Amino acid sequence: MSDLSTWFQVLLLGLPATLIATVGGIALTVVLSFVAGLALLSPSRTVRVVSRIYVEGLRGTSEVVQLFWIFFALPVLVGFQIVPIWAGVLVLGLNHGAYGAEIVRGAVQSVPRAQYEGALALSLSPAQRMRRVILPQAVVEMLPPAGNLFIQLLKSTALLSFVFVQDVTRQAHDVLIPAFNPYVFPILLLTLAFYLVLSLLITAGMRALERVAGRRLGRVAVGVG
Amino acid sequence: MIVFEGVEKRFGDNVVLSDLDFTVASGEHVTLIGPSGSGKTTILRLLMCLEAVSDGVIRVGGRPLSHMEKGGRLVPADEKHSREVRKHIGMVFQQFNLFPNMTVRGNLVEAPTRVLGLSRDEADARAVELLDLVGLAEKIDEHPSRLSGGQQQRVAIARALAMRPDVLLLDEVTSALDPELVAGVLKLLREIGETTDITILCVTHEMGFARDFSHRVMMFDGGRIVEDAPPEELFTAPREPRTQEFLRAVLGR
Numbered sequence: 001m002s003d004l005s006t007w008f009q010v011l012l013l014g015l016p017a018t019l020i021a022t023v024g025g026i027a028l029t030v031v032l033s034f035v036a037g038l039a040l041l042s043p044s045r046t047v048r049v050v051s052r053i054y055v056e057g058l059r060g061t062s063e064v065v066q067l068f069w070i071f072f073a074l075p076v077l078v079g080f081q082i083v084p085i086w087a088g089v090l091v092l093g094l095n096h097g098a099y100g101a102e103i104v105r106g107a108v109q110s111v112p113r114a115q116y117e118g119a120l121a122l123s124l125s126p127a128q129r130m131r132r133v134i135l136p137q138a139v140v141e142m143l144p145p146a147g148n149l150f151i152q153l154l155k156s157t158a159l160l161s162f163v164f165v166q167d168v169t170r171q172a173h174d175v176l177i178p179a180f181n182p183y184v185f186p187i188l189l190l191t192l193a194f195y196l197v198l199s200l201l202i203t204a205g206m207r208a209l210e211r212v213a214g215r216r217l218g219r220v221a222v223g224v225g
Numbered sequence: 226m227i228v229f230e231g232v233e234k235r236f237g238d239n240v241v242l243s244d245l246d247f248t249v250a251s252g253e254h255v256t257l258i259g260p261s262g263s264g265k266t267t268i269l270r271l272l273m274c275l276e277a278v279s280d281g282v283i284r285v286g287g288r289p290l291s292h293m294e295k296g297g298r299l300v301p302a303d304e305k306h307s308r309e310v311r312k313h314i315g316m317v318f319q320q321f322n323l324f325p326n327m328t329v330r331g332n333l334v335e336a337p338t339r340v341l342g343l344s345r346d347e348a349d350a351r352a353v354e355l356l357d358l359v360g361l362a363e364k365i366d367e368h369p370s371r372l373s374g375g376q377q378q379r380v381a382i383a384r385a386l387a388m389r390p391d392v393l394l395l396d397e398v399t400s401a402l403d404p405e406l407v408a409g410v411l412k413l414l415r416e417i418g419e420t421t422d423i424t425i426l427c428v429t430h431e432m433g434f435a436r437d438f439s440h441r442v443m444m445f446d447g448g449r450i451v452e453d454a455p456p457e458e459l460f461t462a463p464r465e466p467r468t469q470e471f472l473r474a475v476l477g478r
Binding site: 115117118216 | 273274275304308311312314315316318320322323324325326335336339340367368369370371384385388
């Protein structure tokens with residue numbers, strides 16, 4: 001029993017790094033998703049092409065190799081080493097932002113054309129149409145797939161242990177397993193439980209956001225109203 | 226107020242409107258009738274800039290809508306020009322197209338504040354006044370989704386009027402409503418027709434309404450005007466065989 005408590009405390013030491021990587025990664029993902037997603041819908045062909053290159057380039061290559069590239073190759077090119085945790089946030093954000101861009105694009109396109117026409121008939125400018133009418137409706141459609149993406153991002157933070165970030169996974173792998181060798185299975189199980197709890201928190205947060213957004217559209221939750 | 230000069234609209238090889246010339250005077254109520262696919266809704270959509278003309282020029286209030294004057298020549302309008310002319314035109318759609326992310330109040334004050342530059346208080350006062358007119362004053366803080374189709378359409382009419390348009394386009398505004406809700410919306414439109422001097426173009430299948438609401442009725446078929454006459458003439462003694470045939474079919478006589 002005391003072993004379990006020790007393991008827990010050791011894993012807990014890795015929690016700040018995992019949390020920073022997750023929260024930072026999600027923040028960067030959200031920003032990049034909107035920028036690249038709206039760029040994919042731009043009337044300018046050049047803007048669309050640039051955004052498409054970003055999306056396919058980052059979505060279509062290995063996350064681990066991207067991480068190694070930023071951590072090991074980039075310093076040779078630019079002459080300084082990025083702090084591992086920020087290199088991690090950068091890779092996680094760039095990578096998941098590429099997936100998120102498609103979520104944003106799809107959700108914006110799913111808003112009925114009638115809404116665009118209604119806004120145009122009131123002479124709202126293209127920016128006003130997007131910001132005031134289309135995006136508020138599209139965001140509701142983005143939330144469920146975004147929840148998926150954020151959970152995937154959380155689990156990808158374990159990759160940062162490859163570049164010496166002292167996250168939950170690295171604590172388990174570098175500290176606990178060598179010290180408590182016969183107990184590999186329960187230690188890894190406990191490590192998984194850490195991720196599960198965090199992912200359930202993300203799920204709960206996203207569900208709350210979905211409820212708020214649904215209410216904004218005057219939708220009543222199924223089975224409640 | 227509205228002038229069509231040799232207007233043509235094609236979708237690919239499909240000619241929807243061909244070589245169309247007509248004018249609508251200021252304050253006139255004109256109803257467009259005809260079988261579906263005859264091009265009548267397209268005329269409203271061209272006026273609202275939801276579609277671009279393939280050929281010809283549309284003028285509203287003396288200014289070209291589809292084009293703008295540049296160095297003495299007409300060139301296709303840019304977004305800014307068409308938005309400027311469009312400000313004076315309002316449209317009510319078959320499916321209402323209210324914004325579900327805003328309350329009724331939000332739907333009514335959004336464009337007056339952002340496009341016309343009204344203060345929040347002015348726009349709010351206008352919203353209250355118009356909701357009173359359409360009989361929905363108590364629904365001002367409801368979400369559109371909580372309203373019946375007829376109520377939503379009356380809000381949509383109020384929303385279009387909040388922009389104080391010179392021209393109002395009504396695109397089959399009762400077609401999506403339950404039969405018992407149609408009368409209320411038509412009554413409201415008659416009231417607006419009588420109490421304002423807005424130029425109104427209306428596409429409808431409600432022949433009774435067309436008859437007593439309009440100053441002129443235009444019968445369309447195959448993208449052309451078949452007959453253009455005052456309603457008492459067109460409905461009682463249509464001259465064209467195509468009009469006679471169409472009226473027999475829709476009026477069931």
